[in-house]
Amino acid sequence: MKYVVLGGAALATLAAALLVGPAHLPLADLPGSAIVWQLRLPRAVLAFLVGGALGVAGTSLQALVRNPLADPFLLGLSGGAGLGAVAAIALHLPGPWALPLAAFVGAVGAMALVYRLGLVGGAELDPRILLLGGVAVGAFAGAITTAIVSLAQATELRNAFLWLWGGLSGASWTLVLVMLVYAPLPLAVLVAAARPLDLLALGEEPAQYLGADVRRLKRLVYLAASLLTAAAVAVAGVIGFVGLVVPHVCRLVWGRLHRTLLPTAFLTGGILLAVADTLARTVVAPRELPVGIVTALLGVPVFAFLLRRWTVS
Amino acid sequence: MDRELILALRGVTCRYPDAPRDSLLGVSLEVRAGEFHAVLGPNGSGKTTLVRAALGLVRPVAGDVEVLGRPGHGWSRRDLARVVGVLPQREDNLFPQRVRETVLLGRYPHLSLLGGVGATDRAAVERALIQCDAADLADRWLWTLSGGEYQRVRLARALAQEPRLLVLDEPTVSLDLQHEMELFELVRTLVDAHGLGVLMITHHVNLAARFADRVLLLVEGRPVGTGAPGDVLTRETTERVFAWPVAIAPFEGRPQMIPLRLRKDAP
Numbered sequence: 053m054k055y056v057v058l059g060g061a062a063l064a065t066l067a068a069a070l071l072v073g074p075a076h077l078p079l080a081d082l083p084g085s086a087i088v089w090q091l092r093l094p095r096a097v098l099a100f101l102v103g104g105a106l107g108v109a110g111t112s113l114q115a116l117v118r119n120p121l122a123d124p125f126l127l128g129l130s131g132g133a134g135l136g137a138v139a140a141i142a143l144h145l146p147g148p149w150a151l152p153l154a155a156f157v158g159a160v161g162a163m164a165l166v167y168r169l170g171l172v173g174g175a176e177l178d179p180r181i182l183l184l185g186g187v188a189v190g191a192f193a194g195a196i197t198t199a200i201v202s203l204a205q206a207t208e209l210r211n212a213f214l215w216l217w218g219g220l221s222g223a224s225w226t227l228v229l230v231m232l233v234y235a236p237l238p239l240a241v242l243v244a245a246a247r248p249l250d251l252l253a254l255g256e257e258p259a260q261y262l263g264a265d266v267r268r269l270k271r272l273v274y275l276a277a278s279l280l281t282a283a284a285v286a287v288a289g290v291i292g293f294v295g296l297v298v299p300h301v302c303r304l305v306w307g308r309l310h311r312t313l314l315p316t317a318f319l320t321g322g323i324l325l326a327v328a329d330t331l332a333r334t335v336v337a338p339r340e341l342p343v344g345i346v347t348a349l350l351g352v353p354v355f356a357f358l359l360r361r362w363t364v365s
Numbered sequence: 366m367d368r369e370l371i372l373a374l375r376g377v378t379c380r381y382p383d384a385p386r387d388s389l390l391g392v393s394l395e396v397r398a399g400e401f402h403a404v405l406g407p408n409g410s411g412k413t414t415l416v417r418a419a420l421g422l423v424r425p426v427a428g429d430v431e432v433l434g435r436p437g438h439g440w441s442r443r444d445l446a447r448v449v450g451v452l453p454q455r456e457d458n459l460f461p462q463r464v465r466e467t468v469l470l471g472r473y474p475h476l477s478l479l480g481g482v483g484a485t486d487r488a489a490v491e492r493a494l495i496q497c498d499a500a501d502l503a504d505r506w507l508w509t510l511s512g513g514e515y516q517r518v519r520l521a522r523a524l525a526q527e528p529r530l531l532v533l534d535e536p537t538v539s540l541d542l543q544h545e546m547e548l549f550e551l552v553r554t555l556v557d558a559h560g561l562g563v564l565m566i567t568h569h570v571n572l573a574a575r576f577a578d579r580v581l582l583l584v585e586g587r588p589v590g591t592g593a594p595g596d597v598l599t600r601e602t603t604e605r606v607f608a609w610p611v612a613i614a615p616f617e618g619r620p621q622m623i624p625l626r627l628r629k630d631a632p
Contacts, residue, residue: 118459173382247473254470258456260422262526263446263474308460 054306058319062100065323069096069330074337095223098287099329099343100322101231102220103294105239105284107321108314109277110295111302112242115249115310116273117179124281124295127186131193132162133285138197138212142204148222151215152286159282162189167274177270217342218289220329227287234283238276239318245273246310253308291344293351294321300358324350368397370434371448371530371562372419377428379411379418379586388414389586391428396530399560401553403573406583407607412566413454415583416534419564420449433529446474450523452516454534458507464518465503468493471525493524497551513544520551530562531555537569545569549576570607570622574598582606594619 070082070092082088109124116122136158140150169185172178201212248269251259256266284291298321299313306312328346335341372395379389389411396402404412417423419430421437430437433448450471471493472486494500497517502510510518516536523531533552537545553576555561567573573580574594582590582597584606590597598620600613610625 118457120459244478247476251470251473253459254456255453257422258451258453260442261420261446261449261451261453262470263443265442303460307466308462309466 054312054316055319058316058323062319062323062326065326065330066093066096066100069099069326072330072334074334090225091223094225094228095220095329095333096326098223098228098231099220099326101228101235102284102288102291103298103325103328104318104322105231105235105280106291106295106325107298107302107317107319108239108242109280109284110321111299111310111313111317112245112249112273112277113295114299115252116270116277117183118253118255119179119183120300121296122183123292124277124284125190125290125292127182127278128162128166128189128193129159129186129278129281129285130290131190131197132165133159133282134216134290135193135197135200136161137215137289138200138204141208141212141215142200151222152227155215155289156282156286158193159285160279162193163275163278163282165189167278170274176267177274179270182274214342215289218291218344218347219332219340219342220288221333221340222287231283231287235280238280241272241276242280243314245269245276246314249273249310250308289342289344291325291347293344293347293355294325297351297355297358298324301354304358304361368399368560370395370397371432372396372564373429373431374415374419375429375431377415377418377425377430379414379423379425381414381423387426387586389418389425392581392583392586392588393428394419394564394581394591396562396564398529398562399556400579401556401563401565401577403577403580404564404566404583405568405570405573405580405606409585410583411586412583413534414586416451416532416564416566420451420532421445443474446526448528449530449532450526450528452519452523452531452533452536454538456519462507463503464499464505464507464510465490465494467507467518468499468503468522468525471522474526489525489527490521493521496524496555497521511544513540513547516540516544516548517551520548524555528561530564533563533565533567535566535568537567537572545572552576570598570603574619574621575617598622 070088073092075087077085077087106124113124114120114122133155136154137151140154145154166182166185166189170177170182172181201209204212248264251262251264260266298317302313302316302320306316328350329343332341332343332346374392374394377389377392378387380387392415404415406412414423418425421440432440468490472482472489475486494503497520499517499521502514502518537548549572552563556563577594579592580594580597581588582602589606590602598613600611603611603613603622612623612625613620614623
């Protein structure tokens, strides 16, 4: 039932994204319009995939570090991706792939560094150290990023700033295809880890007594969630709040078991980002807002409301 | 009567990295089906390390652990969770959940990767809830339970694993007398009626003496006595273990310990 509702909402969102835009197209022209097929549709689909990836990554990372405030970007990935992207902008790297590739390399570099820091005694991944290491690596990368931006020219500065707040204006069918090929593996790893993640909420020792191979679980979930986030940030920049708010909304509505939580977080995250992107490119048309601003404007009040409900009950 | 040997530790010695001394030294212990085995000792005597070593979370530096005749390190976590249910001393409740959901976690070691929760699993959950007198709690939120109810629910979760052996690490800490007695009675019933083996870590010398078939006394990781309560809990041994003068008096055929006042003339 919930999947019917969410699937219907997802289709409605995609349809709405096709209908509205700065170019006013008559309804009859829509099916044959290149604007719809080459601009609006790939952009809406990419927004949906990125939002879904962020929702799933956020849900699994919150369970991994056992901290409800965790966010896919808390573990230093946004800092690394930002540094990569801004370096690519400052160095004027050519080609449409330079920016996403540089951001991806930056994110994966930060992930590797945080992972190495989190490996205590060379064997066991300590979630607390992951959190602290993520904040440290993120702050360090952020400092370098700001240094580069502060020395940059005005147009570069604007580009860097826009990228850092996230946007899907670079969407294309090729990027959609890249996500469709890349995302299924980490998604499958996380879905396969759904039940052990339920157990991990009890603590590492109780989880092992209930049959979870916690050491392997922590590594797999960290790597899969981070690689998912790295791809999302590479194609769409740093989009905040989707990975933080979506897991909480889904937990409140559909309960805490990850078998349900992960698929619903994917659909809800996808819907949220597709809606946010449609707003980002229409409310101030013909100009665009960075989509991260829209998700923050939508997400913060929702989060504040949830927080309030939580602390009251 | 020769009942099946479920858990055996032989000469187990454990030492944490960088620790100045062994946490366990040469501990041997056997738990058979239908047997209630208690481990007694003061704080820091290695009781929890014993549980971790028995369940493969700490690798002994010497000695062997066997579960159902198979070496402890030869078990995967999932296979072990199908035969041993554990009540750890502490656990978290990160996100709110209901009692029935919690007990269902005990079925996880039995579920296949892609398969759902089947009728067998639901039946096992309901049976475990009934066994622990927790059926009427099933729809409650976990955080609304009292300490005694919470322990019964956790025991139900362990029983939903359908284990051969139950390991309980100080399950009655912070329970009042009624709930403490209820828990001991319940555990004894499970041992007698279902042939479960039980290994219980506890501070309660007198309750262990009355409910358990065998006790092991630990001091600073060293075993100082193991066997039937009547044989082990002598005045000399008990005083040595707890470092306090005591008297031992029989009650219903079991030794009971009474700690002595230091000033004999006190009122």
